[in-house]
Amino acid sequence: MEALKQRIHEFITLKPQEWEQFSALVRVETIKARTYLTKAGMLASDIYFVKEGLLRLFHLENGKEVSTYFACDNQFMSAYSSIVTHKPSLEYVEAIEESEVYAINFHQLRKLYDSSHNLERIGRIFAESNYLCIVERSLIMQTKTAREKYLDFLQNNAPKIIQRVPQHQIASYLGMTPESLSRIRKELAVV
Amino acid sequence: MEALKQRIHEFITLKPQEWEQFSALVRVETIKARTYLTKAGMLASDIYFVKEGLLRLFHLENGKEVSTYFACDNQFMSAYSSIVTHKPSLEYVEAIEESEVYAINFHQLRKLYDSSHNLERIGRIFAESNYLCIVERSLIMQTKTAREKYLDFLQNNAPKIIQRVPQHQIASYLGMTPESLSRIRKELAVV
Numbered sequence: 200m201e202a203l204k205q206r207i208h209e210f211i212t213l214k215p216q217e218w219e220q221f222s223a224l225v226r227v228e229t230i231k232a233r234t235y236l237t238k239a240g241m242l243a244s245d246i247y248f249v250k251e252g253l254l255r256l257f258h259l260e261n262g263k264e265v266s267t268y269f270a271c272d273n274q275f276m277s278a279y280s281s282i283v284t285h286k287p288s289l290e291y292v293e294a295i296e297e298s299e300v301y302a303i304n305f306h307q308l309r310k311l312y313d314s315s316h317n318l319e320r321i322g323r324i325f326a327e328s329n330y331l332c333i334v335e336r337s338l339i340m341q342t343k344t345a346r347e348k349y350l351d352f353l354q355n356n357a358p359k360i361i362q363r364v365p366q367h368q369i370a371s372y373l374g375m376t377p378e379s380l381s382r383i384r385k386e387l388a389v390v
Numbered sequence: 391m392e393a394l395k396q397r398i399h400e401f402i403t404l405k406p407q408e409w410e411q412f413s414a415l416v417r418v419e420t421i422k423a424r425t426y427l428t429k430a431g432m433l434a435s436d437i438y439f440v441k442e443g444l445l446r447l448f449h450l451e452n453g454k455e456v457s458t459y460f461a462c463d464n465q466f467m468s469a470y471s472s473i474v475t476h477k478p479s480l481e482y483v484e485a486i487e488e489s490e491v492y493a494i495n496f497h498q499l500r501k502l503y504d505s506s507h508n509l510e511r512i513g514r515i516f517a518e519s520n521y522l523c524i525v526e527r528s529l530i531m532q533t534k535t536a537r538e539k540y541l542d543f544l545q546n547n548a549p550k551i552i553q554r555v556p557q558h559q560i561a562s563y564l565g566m567t568p569e570s571l572s573r574i575r576k577e578l579a580v581v
Contacts, residue, residue, distance in 0.1 A: 280525045283518050316507040326517035327474050334471050342451055
């Protein structure tokens with residue numbers, strides 16, 4: 200669990216006892232490719248930290264999958280709205296490839312907030328970074344051209360995501376058709 | 391400052407000393423109609439709690455104003471991304487009508503996080519509720535019809551916002567032209 204500990208310690212230094220409380224909530228899970236960690240309609244309760252693998256978050260719009268986030272090694276992923284509201288998820292978390300994840304039960308973590316200021320701080324930092332992530336995506340979607348969106352995607356995602364997420368999923372993430380994405384990729388290749 | 395205290399106490403009960411620390415960060419400001427509390431390019435640092443009045447949050451897309459949030463009496467408002475990232479705001483906070491607000495300096499509040507678990511909790515709850523607010527708007531914008539969007543707006547906003555925000559600003563909030571909004575309003579009036 201060293202990678203998770205290290206990631207947490209980038210935000211905050213937990214006391215040994217706090218790390219013990221936190222790590223007691225963590226389960227290691229192996230998820231086969233093309234299977235779901237969360238489905239729409241489920242009450243989501245876990246935040247995932249990808250030890251190794253590739254996950255995506257998506258929802259359905261008129262029956263079509265719209266990807267909204269990808270995560271690979273050492274990144275977090277969750278159907279966060281459902282976790283915070285305790286309402287059924289509108290989103291799916293799917294493993295694109297076989298993945299090994301640390302699943303952290305967020306409701307149990309919340310119960311620990313009363314006993315540890317530092318653990319509550321993790322919750323605050325997590326909420327703030329999720330907010331920024333969705334605002335950034337939303338502004339990019341609203342204000343950039345298709346080509347700018349793709350360049351931004353290349354700049355702000357890990358190579359594993361850029362190289363191994365299927366093109367039609369990247370296209371839906373960028374709000375364009377696979378044909379448009381293919382055209383932009385060709386244009387950029389010849390620049 | 392009783393209304394603000396009451397609103398905070400809906401989330402969390404502060405000890406007298408914590409309320410004293412918190413309220414020391416609050417300034418009372420009167421803002422004239424059609425003036426800005428935050429402008430794009432500024433580093434935003436204050437969260438506003440509307441004592442009385444009407445505020446809106448908007449940004450520019452290709453030179454056009456897109457409203458993304460309205461707040462009236464006893465509601466919070468801020469250019470939250472800029473506050474959290476310490477980067478220049480992409481958003482404007484404007485008073486639609488003359489307003490009296492409590493301005494809370496969020497950077498000073500953050501400095502108090504170390505000394506008070508409860509004040510950090512306010513930060514966590516604030517971040518979570520801002521996240522949910524933007525996710526909800528984003529899902530509505532992506533999945534509902536124009537008519538459903540307007541009905542949802544009527545259901546989830548205070549009467550003061552529904553009655554006193556100019557129609558073209560409501561239209562931009564709903565991602566439609568003022569003409570479409572006018573048509574939907576007429577259709578609903580005859581149902």
